[in-house]
Amino acid sequence: MRIFVSSLFHEGNSFSRLRTGAGSFAITRGEDLLEKAAGSRSSLGGACRALTRLDCQILPGLSAVSPPGGPVENGLFAQLCDEIVAGVRATRPDGVYLDLHGAMITESLDDPEGALIAAIREVAGPETPIAVSLDLHAYVTPAMLDGADLVLACKDNPHTDYDIAGERAATLLVEACQRRIAPVTAAIWLPLIFGAQMETARGPLASLHARRREILAAHPSLLDISICNCTTLVDVPAGDQCITAIADGDASSARSAVEELARMLWQLRDDFVPDFAPLDTVLADIAAGRLPRPAVLGDQGDRVLAGAAGDGTVIMAEIARHWPGLKAVVPVTDPAAVRAAQRVGIGGVFEAAVGGGLSKGVTPFRAEWTVAGLGDGRFIHDGPYLQNEPATLGDTAVIRAGNLTVLATSLPGFTQDPAAFRSQGIDLGAQDLVVAKSGYHFKISFGPIGPCVVVDTPGIANYRPGLLPFTKRRPVYPEDRIPDPRFAAEIFPPRRRSTAA
Numbered sequence: 001m002r003i004f005v006s007s008l009f010h011e012g013n014s015f016s017r018l019r020t021g022a023g024s025f026a027i028t029r030g031e032d033l034l035e036k037a038a039g040s041r042s043s044l045g046g047a048c049r050a051l052t053r054l055d056c057q058i059l060p061g062l063s064a065v066s067p068p069g070g071p072v073e074n075g076l077f078a079q080l081c082d083e084i085v086a087g088v089r090a091t092r093p094d095g096v097y098l099d100l101h102g103a104m105i106t107e108s109l110d111d112p113e114g115a116l117i118a119a120i121r122e123v124a125g126p127e128t129p130i131a132v133s134l135d136l137h138a139y140v141t142p143a144m145l146d147g148a149d150l151v152l153a154c155k156d157n158p159h160t161d162y163d164i165a166g167e168r169a170a171t172l173l174v175e176a177c178q179r180r181i182a183p184v185t186a187a188i189w190l191p192l193i194f195g196a197q198m199e200t201a202r203g204p205l206a207s208l209h210a211r212r213r214e215i216l217a218a219h220p221s222l223l224d225i226s227i228c229n230c231t232t233l234v235d236v237p238a239g240d241q242c243i244t245a246i247a248d249g250d251a252s253s254a255r256s257a258v259e260e261l262a263r264m265l266w267q268l269r270d271d272f273v274p275d276f277a278p279l280d281t282v283l284a285d286i287a288a289g290r291l292p293r294p295a296v297l298g299d300q301g302d303r304v305l306a307g308a309a310g311d312g313t314v315i316m317a318e319i320a321r322h323w324p325g326l327k328a329v330v331p332v333t334d335p336a337a338v339r340a341a342q343r344v345g346i347g348g349v350f351e352a353a354v355g356g357g358l359s360k361g362v363t364p365f366r367a368e369w370t371v372a373g374l375g376d377g378r379f380i381h382d383g384p385y386l387q388n389e390p391a392t393l394g395d396t397a398v399i400r401a402g403n404l405t406v407l408a409t410s411l412p413g414f415t416q417d418p419a420a421f422r423s424q425g426i427d428l429g430a431q432d433l434v435v436a437k438s439g440y441h442f443k444i445s446f447g448p449i450g451p452c453v454v455v456d457t458p459g460i461a462n463y464r465p466g467l468l469p470f471t472k473r474r475p476v477y478p479e480d481r482i483p484d485p486r487f488a489a490e491i492f493p494p495r496r497r498s499t500a501a
């Protein structure tokens with residue numbers, strides 16, 4: 001069996017002033033893709049290992065992975081999409097596997113991944129099975145479920161199980177190619193935005209996932225149930241929570257599963273209340289030794305992992321004002337600071353205000369900086385989240401003012417991983433605290449280094465009802481008062497195939 005594989009990974013943020021261009025994507029193709037995937041904990045990695053085990057020939061297309069951010073440039077998306085579609089056209093595979101985030105947006109498309117799946121369907125023909133695995137923060141659309149045979153998401157947040165989702169999707173894909181299953185999907189959408197408490201092992205989602213597992217165990221005909229909590233920060237029509245269930249042949253068990261879970265989620269809708277720690281308390285705890293060092297702080301408002309620009313300065317300003325004795329490392333997206341550091345070179349000194357150049361309402365932080373290092377920003381993910389996936393921060397500079405070390409990056413980057421810092425020459429063990437622009441995934445990747453605390457900082461990634469200008473994603477709770485939904489699933493039937501196995 002010949003299976004074409006590709007990945008396209010980007011989570012959109014409609015409120016970012018930045019556009020995501022080619023520089024933000026780590027792109028691999030062909031043999032390099034296969035080599036990367038062999039050791040990767042991405043969904044693509046899990047899928048490739050499953051396909052190898054199942055004796056499939058893997059036809060590698062394109063893998064393009066970017067941190068979350070503003071809309072992807074139209075021309076870039078068209079180019080990536082065309083390359084993947086051309087690969088399917090050229091190889092005429094028996095099946096297609098796609099590792100997609102599921103919440104990409106472009107300058108002009110709200111559902112580029114639905115468009116990509118439709119374009120692949122067009123060239124692959126109606127009978128070639130297409131399987132897609134998603135990040136559970138996907139914006140799942142009817143276009144995706146119409147175009148693909150199998151769409152399923154990872155189950156854990158923080159995401160420890162991308163590879164398991166990829167493996168599951170690829171395994172079901174092969175069974176669909178062999179005509180051993182006829183996947184039918186039931187889906188239900190709920191108009192809800194959640195700004196906090198979105199982990200799956202604690203809080204409101206824990207009970208929902210416990211019930212999901214019970215239902216799956218009780219119904220062997222169910223192939224998957226996925227609960228997608230659409231990312232908070234995309235403003236797209238019906239950007240909703242989506243629960244899907246895939247059954248083999250008969251939709252009834254899938255329908256009743258999603259309708260029950262949707263009722264349950266709706267009942268929980270007021271439980272997603274912020275529980276972030278106050279910054280001043282956390283810094284006082286570190287200074288007093290009540291938190292082991294280095295403590296790792298998730299900068300909730302400025303999470304690049306939710307598409308913010310990563311140019312926030314609130315934490316470094318608070319440290320400078322009240323705790324100048326703390327040795328801290330803070331990443332800041334600031335291409336001008338990187339260029340200034342490159343001009344004076346390592347050991348050189350320059351005065352500049354860093355941060356605040358990309359987001360509204362951020363006060364730049366001025367200091368006299370000594371350049372401790374310059375780098376190209378390239379690294380390979382080391383922690384469990386996206387392990388073995390290459391990434392880039394753009395050119396970087398490590399600059400110091402007193403006990404404060406700033407990792408200035410040219411691009412918003414994946415700083416939820418210790419490798420982002422170590423690769424640029426920063427010794428994390430020598431610090432009292434490290435800041436990651438992440439609210440969930442830094443907990444799994446930094447867990448072995450120190451206690452991980454999400455701090456309540458301002459910015460577009462710290463959702464509070466009424467503060468962001470949602471226009472397309474309306475009406476939606478809690479931005480709007482809305483009546484109880486009908487809890488009626490939509491059914492996406494198995495594709496008609498001309499031949500049986």
Ligand SMILES: [Zn+2]
Nearest residue numbers: 135136137159
């Ligand atoms: Zn996610």
